[in-house]
Amino acid sequence: MADPANNSTNMKLVVVTPEATVLDVTAEFLVVPLYDGELGIARNHAPMIGRLGFGELRYRNGGQTASYYVDGGFVQVQDNMVSVLTNRALAAEEIDAAAAEAQLSEAIASKTTNAQQMAIRERLMLQARAQKRMASKA
Amino acid sequence: MANPRELDKRRKSIKNIRKITRTMELIATARFRKAMDRASAATAYTEQIMKLVKDLVSSGVSVEHPLLEPRSEVNNAALLVLSANRGFCGGFNGNVTRAGLNHLKSMKQEAEHVRVEVSGKRGISGFKQGRVEVDHQFTNFEDRPAYDDVELIANRYLAEYASGMLDRLDVVYTRFESAAKQHVTIETLLPLGGLGLGDAEPADASTTVYEFLPSPESILEEVVPTSFRVKLFKCFLDTAVSEQIARMVAMKGATENAGDLIKQLSMQYNRARQGRITSELMDLIGGVEALS
Numbered sequence: 001m002a003d004p005a006n007n008s009t010n011m012k013l014v015v016v017t018p019e020a021t022v023l024d025v026t027a028e029f030l031v032v033p034l035y036d037g038e039l040g041i042a043r044n045h046a047p048m049i050g051r052l053g054f055g056e057l058r059y060r061n062g063g064q065t066a067s068y069y070v071d072g073g074f075v076q077v078q079d080n081m082v083s084v085l086t087n088r089a090l091a092a093e094e095i096d097a098a099a100a101e102a103q104l105s106e107a108i109a110s111k112t113t114n115a116q117q118m119a120i121r122e123r124l125m126l127q128a129r130a131q132k133r134m135a136s137k138a
Numbered sequence: 139m140a141n142p143r144e145l146d147k148r149r150k151s152i153k154n155i156r157k158i159t160r161t162m163e164l165i166a167t168a169r170f171r172k173a174m175d176r177a178s179a180a181t182a183y184t185e186q187i188m189k190l191v192k193d194l195v196s197s198g199v200s201v202e203h204p205l206l207e208p209r210s211e212v213n214n215a216a217l218l219v220l221s222a223n224r225g226f227c228g229g230f231n232g233n234v235t236r237a238g239l240n241h242l243k244s245m246k247q248e249a250e251h252v253r254v255e256v257s258g259k260r261g262i263s264g265f266k267q268g269r270v271e272v273d274h275q276f277t278n279f280e281d282r283p284a285y286d287d288v289e290l291i292a293n294r295y296l297a298e299y300a301s302g303m304l305d306r307l308d309v310v311y312t313r314f315e316s317a318a319k320q321h322v323t324i325e326t327l328l329p330l331g332g333l334g335l336g337d338a339e340p341a342d343a344s345t346t347v348y349e350f351l352p353s354p355e356s357i358l359e360e361v362v363p364t365s366f367r368v369k370l371f372k373c374f375l376d377t378a379v380s381e382q383i384a385r386m387v388a389m390k391g392a393t394e395n396a397g398d399l400i401k402q403l404s405m406q407y408n409r410a411r412q413g414r415i416t417s418e419l420m421d422l423i424g425g426v427e428a429l430s
Contacts, residue, residue: 017285018183018368019284019285034351046349047349072360073364074190074361074364076186076189078346078348085186087285
Protein backbone atom coordinates (compact mmCIF):
# COMPACT_ATOMS: atom_id res chain seq x y z
CA MET A 1 0.00 0.00 0.00
CA ALA A 2 1.42 3.32 -1.03
CA ASP A 3 1.78 5.76 1.78
CA PRO A 4 -0.38 8.81 1.00
CA ALA A 5 2.38 11.05 2.25
CA ASN A 6 5.83 10.00 3.22
CA ASN A 7 5.66 12.36 6.09
CA SER A 8 5.06 10.16 9.07
CA THR A 9 2.33 12.24 10.71
CA ASN A 10 -0.08 12.60 7.81
CA MET A 11 -3.03 10.68 6.52
CA LYS A 12 -5.35 11.19 3.63
CA LEU A 13 -8.88 12.49 3.99
CA VAL A 14 -11.43 12.21 1.20
CA VAL A 15 -14.98 13.50 1.54
CA VAL A 16 -17.38 12.52 -1.22
CA THR A 17 -21.03 13.36 -1.76
CA PRO A 18 -23.16 12.03 -4.61
CA GLU A 19 -22.65 15.34 -6.40
CA ALA A 20 -18.97 15.97 -5.98
CA THR A 21 -15.76 15.16 -4.23
CA VAL A 22 -15.74 17.90 -1.65
CA LEU A 23 -12.37 17.31 -0.03
CA ASP A 24 -9.25 15.45 -0.98
CA VAL A 25 -6.54 16.57 1.41
CA THR A 26 -3.93 15.37 3.81
CA ALA A 27 -4.54 15.84 7.48
CA GLU A 28 -2.60 15.37 10.68
CA PHE A 29 -5.62 14.80 12.82
CA LEU A 30 -9.32 14.79 12.25
CA VAL A 31 -12.58 14.52 14.09
CA VAL A 32 -15.71 12.97 12.60
CA PRO A 33 -19.23 13.19 14.05
CA LEU A 34 -20.30 9.61 14.63
CA TYR A 35 -23.93 8.76 15.29
CA ASP A 36 -23.41 8.99 19.04
CA GLY A 37 -20.62 11.52 19.44
CA GLU A 38 -17.38 12.71 18.02
CA LEU A 39 -14.49 10.45 17.19
CA GLY A 40 -10.93 11.61 16.77
CA ILE A 41 -8.76 9.84 14.22
CA ALA A 42 -5.00 10.10 14.14
CA ARG A 43 -2.46 8.28 12.06
CA ASN A 44 -2.40 4.49 12.24
CA HIS A 45 -5.95 4.24 13.45
CA ALA A 46 -7.28 0.71 13.30
CA PRO A 47 -9.42 -0.11 10.26
CA MET A 48 -12.95 0.97 10.99
CA ILE A 49 -16.33 1.54 9.40
CA GLY A 50 -18.64 3.86 11.27
CA ARG A 51 -22.00 5.43 10.87
CA LEU A 52 -22.07 9.22 10.91
CA GLY A 53 -24.55 11.55 12.49
CA PHE A 54 -25.15 15.19 11.68
CA GLY A 55 -22.41 17.42 12.87
CA GLU A 56 -19.01 18.90 12.46
CA LEU A 57 -16.07 17.35 10.68
CA ARG A 58 -12.78 19.00 11.62
CA TYR A 59 -9.32 18.36 10.34
CA ARG A 60 -6.00 19.87 11.15
CA ASN A 61 -3.27 20.27 8.63
CA GLY A 62 -0.13 22.31 9.21
CA GLY A 63 -1.57 23.98 12.30
CA GLN A 64 -4.67 25.10 10.39
CA THR A 65 -8.02 23.70 11.34
CA ALA A 66 -10.83 23.55 8.82
CA SER A 67 -14.36 22.61 9.65
CA TYR A 68 -17.22 21.15 7.62
CA TYR A 69 -20.80 20.23 8.30
CA VAL A 70 -21.63 16.66 7.25
CA ASP A 71 -25.10 15.27 6.90
CA GLY A 72 -25.04 11.65 7.98
CA GLY A 73 -23.39 8.89 5.99
CA PHE A 74 -20.41 6.68 6.69
CA VAL A 75 -16.74 6.86 7.46
CA GLN A 76 -14.23 4.23 6.48
CA VAL A 77 -10.69 4.14 7.83
CA GLN A 78 -8.07 1.94 6.28
CA ASP A 79 -4.33 2.28 5.78
CA ASN A 80 -4.23 5.90 6.89
CA MET A 81 -6.87 6.74 4.37
CA VAL A 82 -10.11 8.16 5.72
CA SER A 83 -13.06 8.24 3.35
CA VAL A 84 -16.21 10.01 4.39
CA LEU A 85 -19.40 9.34 2.44
CA THR A 86 -22.13 11.81 3.13
CA ASN A 87 -25.21 13.31 1.54
CA ARG A 88 -24.02 16.84 1.94
CA ALA A 89 -20.87 18.53 3.11
CA LEU A 90 -20.77 22.25 3.70
CA ALA A 91 -17.83 24.37 4.72
CA ALA A 92 -18.52 25.99 8.08
CA GLU A 93 -18.91 29.44 6.58
CA GLU A 94 -21.43 28.24 4.01
CA ILE A 95 -23.95 27.25 6.63
CA ASP A 96 -27.15 29.24 6.48
CA ALA A 97 -28.10 29.79 10.10
CA ALA A 98 -31.41 31.40 9.24
CA ALA A 99 -32.46 28.43 7.10
CA ALA A 100 -31.46 26.02 9.87
CA GLU A 101 -33.48 28.04 12.36
CA ALA A 102 -36.48 27.96 10.04
CA GLN A 103 -36.11 24.21 9.53
CA LEU A 104 -35.94 23.67 13.26
CA SER A 105 -39.01 25.69 14.12
CA GLU A 106 -40.91 24.11 11.25
CA ALA A 107 -39.95 20.63 12.41
CA ILE A 108 -40.96 21.41 15.98
CA ALA A 109 -44.29 22.78 14.83
CA SER A 110 -45.03 19.87 12.53
CA LYS A 111 -47.55 17.30 13.69
CA THR A 112 -46.67 13.64 13.48
CA THR A 113 -49.07 10.76 13.52
CA ASN A 114 -46.93 7.70 12.99
CA ALA A 115 -43.45 6.39 13.68
CA GLN A 116 -42.23 7.25 10.25
CA GLN A 117 -43.14 10.89 10.45
CA MET A 118 -41.61 10.97 13.89
CA ALA A 119 -38.35 9.72 12.45
CA ILE A 120 -38.40 12.36 9.74
CA ARG A 121 -39.13 15.05 12.25
CA GLU A 122 -36.37 13.86 14.51
CA ARG A 123 -33.97 13.86 11.61
CA LEU A 124 -34.87 17.37 10.54
CA MET A 125 -34.45 18.60 14.09
CA LEU A 126 -31.07 16.97 14.51
CA GLN A 127 -29.90 18.38 11.20
CA ALA A 128 -31.03 21.87 12.03
CA ARG A 129 -29.59 21.81 15.54
CA ALA A 130 -26.21 20.63 14.34
CA GLN A 131 -26.12 23.37 11.72
CA LYS A 132 -27.14 26.00 14.20
CA ARG A 133 -24.52 24.87 16.64
CA MET A 134 -21.84 25.17 14.03
CA ALA A 135 -23.08 28.49 12.76
CA SER A 136 -23.04 30.01 16.23
CA LYS A 137 -19.48 28.84 16.73
CA ALA A 138 -18.19 30.25 13.50
CA MET B 139 -37.24 27.98 -63.86
CA ALA B 140 -37.98 29.15 -60.34
CA ASN B 141 -37.98 32.75 -59.34
CA PRO B 142 -34.44 33.70 -58.21
CA ARG B 143 -35.77 36.03 -55.54
CA GLU B 144 -37.86 33.25 -53.98
CA LEU B 145 -34.85 30.96 -54.00
CA ASP B 146 -32.70 33.60 -52.36
CA LYS B 147 -35.31 34.11 -49.65
CA ARG B 148 -35.40 30.43 -48.88
CA ARG B 149 -31.64 30.25 -48.81
CA LYS B 150 -31.49 33.09 -46.32
CA SER B 151 -34.00 31.46 -44.01
CA ILE B 152 -32.08 28.19 -44.12
CA LYS B 153 -28.90 30.06 -43.29
CA ASN B 154 -30.65 31.43 -40.22
CA ILE B 155 -31.79 27.96 -39.23
CA ARG B 156 -28.28 26.68 -39.63
CA LYS B 157 -27.02 29.41 -37.31
CA ILE B 158 -29.57 28.41 -34.70
CA THR B 159 -28.88 24.69 -34.90
CA ARG B 160 -25.14 25.26 -34.76
CA THR B 161 -25.55 27.38 -31.63
CA MET B 162 -27.75 24.74 -30.07
CA GLU B 163 -25.13 22.15 -30.85
CA LEU B 164 -22.46 24.22 -29.13
CA ILE B 165 -24.66 24.77 -26.09
CA ALA B 166 -25.42 21.07 -25.89
CA THR B 167 -21.71 20.30 -26.08
CA ALA B 168 -20.95 22.64 -23.20
CA ARG B 169 -23.79 21.23 -21.11
CA PHE B 170 -22.72 17.72 -21.92
CA ARG B 171 -19.27 18.41 -20.48
CA LYS B 172 -20.77 19.74 -17.28
CA ALA B 173 -23.24 16.91 -16.93
CA MET B 174 -20.44 14.46 -17.63
CA ASP B 175 -18.30 15.93 -14.83
CA ARG B 176 -21.17 15.54 -12.40
CA ALA B 177 -21.79 11.99 -13.49
CA SER B 178 -18.17 11.06 -12.93
CA ALA B 179 -18.24 12.77 -9.54
CA ALA B 180 -21.14 10.54 -8.62
CA THR B 181 -19.15 7.52 -9.71
CA ALA B 182 -16.59 8.30 -7.00
CA TYR B 183 -19.36 8.05 -4.44
CA THR B 184 -20.82 4.83 -5.83
CA GLU B 185 -17.40 3.23 -5.89
CA GLN B 186 -16.85 4.10 -2.25
CA ILE B 187 -20.24 2.65 -1.33
CA MET B 188 -19.44 -0.52 -3.26
CA LYS B 189 -16.13 -0.84 -1.47
CA LEU B 190 -17.83 -0.37 1.84
CA VAL B 191 -20.43 -2.99 1.09
CA LYS B 192 -17.78 -5.40 -0.10
CA ASP B 193 -15.80 -4.96 3.09
CA LEU B 194 -18.98 -5.36 5.04
CA VAL B 195 -19.84 -8.61 3.28
CA SER B 196 -16.35 -10.03 3.56
CA SER B 197 -16.45 -9.41 7.28
CA GLY B 198 -19.17 -12.02 7.47
CA VAL B 199 -22.35 -10.00 7.76
CA SER B 200 -25.30 -11.69 6.18
CA VAL B 201 -26.76 -9.24 3.73
CA GLU B 202 -30.39 -9.20 4.62
CA HIS B 203 -32.63 -6.23 4.36
CA PRO B 204 -36.31 -5.76 3.56
CA LEU B 205 -35.35 -3.63 0.57
CA LEU B 206 -33.42 -6.52 -0.94
CA GLU B 207 -36.11 -9.16 -0.69
CA PRO B 208 -38.53 -9.49 -3.58
CA ARG B 209 -42.12 -9.63 -2.40
CA SER B 210 -44.13 -12.71 -3.16
CA GLU B 211 -47.17 -10.70 -4.14
CA VAL B 212 -46.93 -7.53 -6.14
CA ASN B 213 -50.06 -5.47 -5.76
CA ASN B 214 -48.86 -1.94 -6.11
CA ALA B 215 -46.20 -1.18 -8.62
CA ALA B 216 -44.86 2.09 -9.87
CA LEU B 217 -43.24 3.00 -13.12
CA LEU B 218 -40.94 6.00 -13.27
CA VAL B 219 -40.07 7.30 -16.70
CA LEU B 220 -37.25 9.80 -17.08
CA SER B 221 -37.40 12.03 -20.11
CA ALA B 222 -36.33 15.57 -20.91
CA ASN B 223 -38.07 18.90 -20.59
CA ARG B 224 -37.07 20.03 -24.03
CA GLY B 225 -37.26 18.60 -27.49
CA PHE B 226 -34.84 19.00 -30.38
CA CYS B 227 -32.91 15.94 -29.36
CA GLY B 228 -33.75 13.35 -31.97
CA GLY B 229 -35.45 10.20 -30.77
CA PHE B 230 -34.42 10.66 -27.16
CA ASN B 231 -37.84 11.43 -25.66
CA GLY B 232 -39.75 9.25 -28.08
CA ASN B 233 -37.67 6.20 -27.31
CA VAL B 234 -38.07 6.53 -23.58
CA THR B 235 -41.79 7.18 -23.83
CA ARG B 236 -42.36 4.24 -26.14
CA ALA B 237 -40.37 1.88 -23.95
CA GLY B 238 -42.31 3.18 -20.96
CA LEU B 239 -45.70 2.61 -22.56
CA ASN B 240 -44.74 -0.89 -23.64
CA HIS B 241 -43.38 -1.77 -20.25
CA LEU B 242 -46.50 -0.41 -18.62
CA LYS B 243 -48.59 -2.97 -20.51
CA SER B 244 -46.49 -5.87 -19.30
CA MET B 245 -46.46 -4.49 -15.76
CA LYS B 246 -50.22 -4.24 -15.72
CA GLN B 247 -50.41 -7.97 -16.27
CA GLU B 248 -48.18 -8.66 -13.29
CA ALA B 249 -49.47 -6.16 -10.79
CA GLU B 250 -52.93 -5.04 -9.87
CA HIS B 251 -52.30 -1.34 -9.54
CA VAL B 252 -49.65 0.37 -11.53
CA ARG B 253 -48.85 4.01 -10.99
CA VAL B 254 -47.04 6.03 -13.58
CA GLU B 255 -44.67 8.84 -12.71
CA VAL B 256 -42.95 10.84 -15.36
CA SER B 257 -40.14 13.34 -15.23
CA GLY B 258 -39.76 15.79 -18.10
CA LYS B 259 -42.37 17.75 -20.05
CA ARG B 260 -41.85 15.75 -23.23
CA GLY B 261 -42.49 12.45 -21.54
CA ILE B 262 -45.55 13.86 -19.79
CA SER B 263 -47.10 14.97 -23.07
CA GLY B 264 -46.11 11.64 -24.63
CA PHE B 265 -48.02 9.76 -21.97
CA LYS B 266 -50.95 12.10 -22.32
CA GLN B 267 -51.10 11.20 -25.99
CA GLY B 268 -51.02 7.53 -25.07
CA ARG B 269 -54.02 8.22 -22.81
CA VAL B 270 -52.23 7.12 -19.68
CA GLU B 271 -52.85 8.90 -16.46
CA VAL B 272 -49.74 10.22 -14.81
CA ASP B 273 -49.84 10.28 -11.02
CA HIS B 274 -46.79 12.35 -10.39
CA GLN B 275 -44.93 14.53 -12.75
CA PHE B 276 -41.64 16.28 -12.31
CA THR B 277 -40.44 19.10 -14.47
CA ASN B 278 -37.76 20.46 -12.18
CA PHE B 279 -34.90 18.35 -13.52
CA GLU B 280 -32.80 20.04 -16.15
CA ASP B 281 -29.26 19.29 -17.20
CA ARG B 282 -28.04 19.39 -13.61
CA PRO B 283 -30.29 17.27 -11.40
CA ALA B 284 -29.64 18.12 -7.75
CA TYR B 285 -29.17 15.32 -5.27
CA ASP B 286 -31.44 17.02 -2.77
CA ASP B 287 -34.35 16.90 -5.22
CA VAL B 288 -33.75 13.29 -6.14
CA GLU B 289 -33.43 12.40 -2.48
CA LEU B 290 -36.92 13.69 -1.80
CA ILE B 291 -38.35 11.38 -4.44
CA ALA B 292 -36.22 8.48 -3.26
CA ASN B 293 -37.32 8.96 0.34
CA ARG B 294 -40.94 8.97 -0.71
CA TYR B 295 -40.47 5.65 -2.49
CA LEU B 296 -38.66 4.21 0.50
CA ALA B 297 -41.43 5.30 2.83
CA GLU B 298 -44.09 3.86 0.53
CA TYR B 299 -42.19 0.64 0.16
CA ALA B 300 -41.76 0.32 3.90
CA SER B 301 -45.45 0.92 4.54
CA GLY B 302 -46.52 -1.56 1.88
CA MET B 303 -48.03 0.98 -0.46
CA LEU B 304 -45.48 0.06 -3.05
CA ASP B 305 -44.16 -3.38 -3.88
CA ARG B 306 -42.13 -2.73 -6.93
CA LEU B 307 -40.53 0.21 -8.67
CA ASP B 308 -39.32 0.11 -12.25
CA VAL B 309 -37.41 2.95 -13.82
CA VAL B 310 -37.20 3.58 -17.54
CA TYR B 311 -34.30 5.83 -18.46
CA THR B 312 -31.58 6.30 -21.00
CA ARG B 313 -28.44 4.71 -19.76
CA PHE B 314 -25.18 6.37 -20.59
CA GLU B 315 -22.46 3.94 -21.52
CA SER B 316 -20.09 6.02 -23.52
CA ALA B 317 -20.19 9.21 -25.54
CA ALA B 318 -21.10 7.10 -28.56
CA LYS B 319 -23.52 4.70 -26.93
CA GLN B 320 -26.63 5.29 -24.86
CA HIS B 321 -29.67 3.13 -24.81
CA VAL B 322 -33.03 2.93 -23.12
CA THR B 323 -32.91 0.73 -20.04
CA ILE B 324 -35.60 -0.65 -17.79
CA GLU B 325 -34.39 -1.35 -14.30
CA THR B 326 -36.14 -2.60 -11.20
CA LEU B 327 -34.88 -0.46 -8.35
CA LEU B 328 -37.22 -1.72 -5.65
CA PRO B 329 -36.69 -4.35 -4.45
CA LEU B 330 -33.00 -3.77 -4.95
CA GLY B 331 -32.29 -7.46 -5.43
CA GLY B 332 -28.64 -7.29 -4.47
CA LEU B 333 -26.24 -4.49 -3.92
CA GLY B 334 -24.65 -4.78 -7.30
CA LEU B 335 -21.75 -6.84 -6.06
CA GLY B 336 -22.04 -9.21 -8.94
CA ASP B 337 -21.23 -12.24 -6.75
CA ALA B 338 -18.32 -10.51 -5.14
CA GLU B 339 -15.14 -12.42 -5.67
CA PRO B 340 -14.22 -14.49 -2.66
CA ALA B 341 -12.58 -12.31 -0.09
CA ASP B 342 -8.84 -12.62 -0.36
CA ALA B 343 -6.82 -13.58 2.64
CA SER B 344 -5.42 -10.10 3.14
CA THR B 345 -8.81 -8.59 3.96
CA THR B 346 -8.55 -6.07 6.70
CA VAL B 347 -10.49 -6.71 9.83
CA TYR B 348 -12.69 -3.75 10.48
CA GLU B 349 -14.07 -2.37 13.63
CA PHE B 350 -17.72 -1.45 13.23
CA LEU B 351 -19.35 1.44 14.99
CA PRO B 352 -21.98 0.77 16.17
CA SER B 353 -22.44 -2.65 14.51
CA PRO B 354 -22.28 -4.17 11.04
CA GLU B 355 -26.05 -4.64 11.04
CA SER B 356 -26.75 -1.04 11.84
CA ILE B 357 -24.42 0.08 9.09
CA LEU B 358 -26.01 -2.28 6.61
CA GLU B 359 -29.39 -0.93 7.57
CA GLU B 360 -28.23 2.51 6.50
CA VAL B 361 -26.17 1.44 3.50
CA VAL B 362 -29.02 -0.23 1.66
CA PRO B 363 -31.34 2.80 1.46
CA THR B 364 -28.36 4.98 0.64
CA SER B 365 -27.39 2.80 -2.26
CA PHE B 366 -30.97 2.92 -3.49
CA ARG B 367 -30.91 6.72 -3.39
CA VAL B 368 -27.62 6.84 -5.20
CA LYS B 369 -28.85 4.41 -7.83
CA LEU B 370 -31.88 6.56 -8.48
CA PHE B 371 -29.68 9.64 -8.61
CA LYS B 372 -27.47 7.90 -11.14
CA CYS B 373 -30.52 7.28 -13.34
CA PHE B 374 -31.26 10.99 -13.31
CA LEU B 375 -27.66 11.87 -14.08
CA ASP B 376 -27.48 9.38 -16.93
CA THR B 377 -30.66 10.83 -18.38
CA ALA B 378 -29.22 14.34 -18.21
CA VAL B 379 -26.00 13.31 -19.92
CA SER B 380 -27.75 11.26 -22.58
CA GLU B 381 -30.15 14.09 -23.33
CA GLN B 382 -27.29 16.46 -24.07
CA ILE B 383 -25.56 13.90 -26.27
CA ALA B 384 -28.77 13.20 -28.17
CA ARG B 385 -29.26 16.92 -28.71
CA MET B 386 -25.68 17.34 -29.82
CA VAL B 387 -26.03 14.60 -32.40
CA ALA B 388 -29.42 15.81 -33.62
CA MET B 389 -28.25 19.37 -33.97
CA LYS B 390 -25.09 18.32 -35.73
CA GLY B 391 -27.20 16.43 -38.26
CA ALA B 392 -29.49 19.41 -38.68
CA THR B 393 -26.57 21.76 -39.25
CA GLU B 394 -25.10 19.46 -41.85
CA ASN B 395 -28.43 19.06 -43.61
CA ALA B 396 -28.89 22.81 -43.68
CA GLY B 397 -25.44 23.13 -45.23
CA ASP B 398 -26.36 20.67 -47.97
CA LEU B 399 -29.64 22.43 -48.65
CA ILE B 400 -27.90 25.77 -48.92
CA LYS B 401 -25.45 24.37 -51.43
CA GLN B 402 -28.25 22.95 -53.51
CA LEU B 403 -30.32 26.12 -53.33
CA SER B 404 -27.31 28.26 -54.22
CA MET B 405 -26.81 26.21 -57.32
CA GLN B 406 -30.46 26.53 -58.28
CA TYR B 407 -30.39 30.23 -57.54
CA ASN B 408 -27.31 30.84 -59.67
CA ARG B 409 -28.77 28.86 -62.48
CA ALA B 410 -32.04 30.75 -62.31
CA ARG B 411 -30.23 34.10 -62.23
CA GLN B 412 -28.07 33.12 -65.16
CA GLY B 413 -31.14 31.97 -67.06
CA ARG B 414 -32.88 35.25 -66.46
CA ILE B 415 -29.88 37.27 -67.65
CA THR B 416 -29.59 35.15 -70.75
CA SER B 417 -33.24 35.58 -71.61
CA GLU B 418 -33.02 39.32 -71.06
CA LEU B 419 -30.02 39.48 -73.36
CA MET B 420 -31.88 37.47 -75.95
CA ASP B 421 -34.74 39.93 -75.76
CA LEU B 422 -32.36 42.81 -76.21
CA ILE B 423 -30.59 41.23 -79.14
CA GLY B 424 -33.90 40.28 -80.69
CA GLY B 425 -35.09 43.88 -80.35
CA VAL B 426 -31.90 45.27 -81.93
CA GLU B 427 -32.14 42.82 -84.79
CA ALA B 428 -35.77 43.73 -85.42
CA LEU B 429 -34.87 47.42 -85.57
CA SER B 430 -32.03 47.09 -88.01
